[in-house]
Each structure stands twice: as structure tokens, then as C-alpha cells.
Amino acid sequence: MKYRCILLDHDDTSVNSTATIHYPAYCEIMNTLRSDEPELKQDLEGWFLKNFDPGVGDYYQKELQFSLEEQKQEYAMWRSYTENKELLPEFYEGVLEIIREFQQKGGIVAVCSHSEADIIENHYRKKGNGIFPDLIFGWNDDHSKMKPEVYPVEVVQQRYNLNPEQILVVDDLKPGYMMARLAGVDFAAAGWAHNIEPIAKFMRQHADYYLETVAELREIIWEN
Missing domain, CATH: 1.10.150 (DNA polymerase; domain 1)
Structure with a gap:
């Protein structure tokens, strides 16, 4: 991987x-x-x-x-x-399968969101088909502990002894991009949910990867 x-x-x-x-x-x-x-x-x-x-x-x-x-x-x-x-929202087709396969091969999946952790946990319990992330970083009253701040990246680096090049941030909006850049890790823009020109233009110009489909995420994760 x-x-x-x-x-x-x-x-x-x-x-x-x-x-x-x-x-x-x-x-x-x-x-x-x-x-x-x-x-x-x-x-x-x-x-x-x-x-x-x-x-x-x-x-x-x-x-x-x-x-x-x-x-x-x-x-x-x-x-x-x-x-x-x-x-309850539906997971995009292919997302859960990627998480399952990635974890089965020893990968770590940390959800990093501006939704609250209990809401995210409920979505996985009700719609995740038994799949669950290793960590969840949700909305926090202490904004220094949520994106765009680098706290989530620092936690996974320390807990799992990771180097920056071993970490990929996947997000559809700017806070995830900013966190990735501040932390010095790769960023993939998730473009499958919407195709709004100002957002897509920014992401195409600045992201390491611009992904139009979930299948493209699979390709870059297992790219040699």
C-alpha cells in the first residue's frame, strides 16, 4: 500500500x-x-x-x-x-469496501470531520455493515483539536509511529486541504459528491489528487 x-x-x-x-x-x-x-x-x-x-x-x-x-x-x-x-445518510458506493480492505491489510482509518463524533459513530453503526474507523476526530469546542489545525494528524503520527509520507487526507472541502498542507501530508480532493466550479477549480489546482470517483481513491491507495 x-x-x-x-x-x-x-x-x-x-x-x-x-x-x-x-x-x-x-x-x-x-x-x-x-x-x-x-x-x-x-x-x-x-x-x-x-x-x-x-x-x-x-x-x-x-x-x-x-x-x-x-x-x-x-x-x-x-x-x-x-x-x-x-x-440517516447513505455511504457512497465503494467507500465502505475501501475501508474494510484497507483495514484488513493493516491500514489505519481515522475519520476527521466537523460533524460531532456521536453522530458519525451512529452512521457507522446503522449503515456501516459492521465496518468502523480506528479513530474519530469530530467537532470539538477546542478548535485547536480539529481541522484545519494539525492535531488529528499529529495524534495518528504519534499513536501509530507514522511518517508524514505514510498519511493521506481525503476531503471535499478546504479545511481538510489546509490541515494536510500545514501537516506536510498528501491531500486527495473528493470530487464525487458535487461539481461546483469554484471548489473544483481550487482543488484541481492545489490538491495532490483530484478524484472524480470513489474508484479513483482505491487506485491511489494501492498505487506502488
Whole structure:
């Protein structure tokens, strides 16, 4: 195997969740907290772009200037969607098979996401067909411990005695790319969930690999 560890994003890299869960939650949030300014609400493509840059936290806090109380309301509404048992997202075809085969051959899979760890764990338990990652780095109130900071990379390096060249970050958005660059590890852009031109253009220019299909991820992992 070319890599010993994959740091794998969750939303729209492993599971199809933005269109089915996170965007509907966002629409309810905007309809509730900014009902008097409907022009501010993004369509699905615009929502992907806000997640890409500046990121959802800065979008809510700096662009929309949510108050602390509004941030609490936003979080509660979002959790009501992510905890909804009827809204479990599906894994993209081929992702689980890659994880299983990679682990069977001694590889380490660490999920690195801005979703919370309990939500990710539930998706794997309910939809993972018995497959489970070795580590999960989810949303953390201590932002120094989540992407784009290098903490997740440092943890897997220390725990499994890995060199930077043995690690691959796979993500569809900029925080994963930034973490990979700061940590000096390879980055593969997951382009199979959406083909939004500003995102695709950036990733094609800056990623070590731009992957249009899950099958292409398999090829680079086992590339000699």
C-alpha cells in the first residue's frame, strides 16, 4: 500500500449528508432566525460554497452575525436533524469496501470531520455493515483539536509511529486541504459528491489528487 493511514472526511466524502440533512437544517435555521431577510438564504450550491469558504462557523458568526442566543438556537435545530433516525445518510458506493480492505491489510482509518463524533459513530453503526474507523476526530469546542489545525494528524503520527509520507487526507472541502498542507501530508480532493466550479477549480489546482470517483481513491491507495 502507498499509505498506512487515511484521514477520511465524513460529510460528502463518505456519506451523502449535506443535501439530505445539513442543507434542510440550514433552511429551517434561516427561516427561523432570518425570516425577515429571505434574500440571505443560500441555495444548495451556495451552501456548499459557504462551507468551503469561509466555513460554516465564520458564516454564521461573522457574515450573519448570529448572537450567542442565536448560535444556541442554530445548534439545537441542527442537532434535531442530525439526530433524526429517519434521516440517516447513505455511504457512497465503494467507500465502505475501501475501508474494510484497507483495514484488513493493516491500514489505519481515522475519520476527521466537523460533524460531532456521536453522530458519525451512529452512521457507522446503522449503515456501516459492521465496518468502523480506528479513530474519530469530530467537532470539538477546542478548535485547536480539529481541522484545519494539525492535531488529528499529529495524534495518528504519534499513536501509530507514522511518517508524514505514510498519511493521506481525503476531503471535499478546504479545511481538510489546509490541515494536510500545514501537516506536510498528501491531500486527495473528493470530487464525487458535487461539481461546483469554484471548489473544483481550487482543488484541481492545489490538491495532490483530484478524484472524480470513489474508484479513483482505491487506485491511489494501492498505487506502488
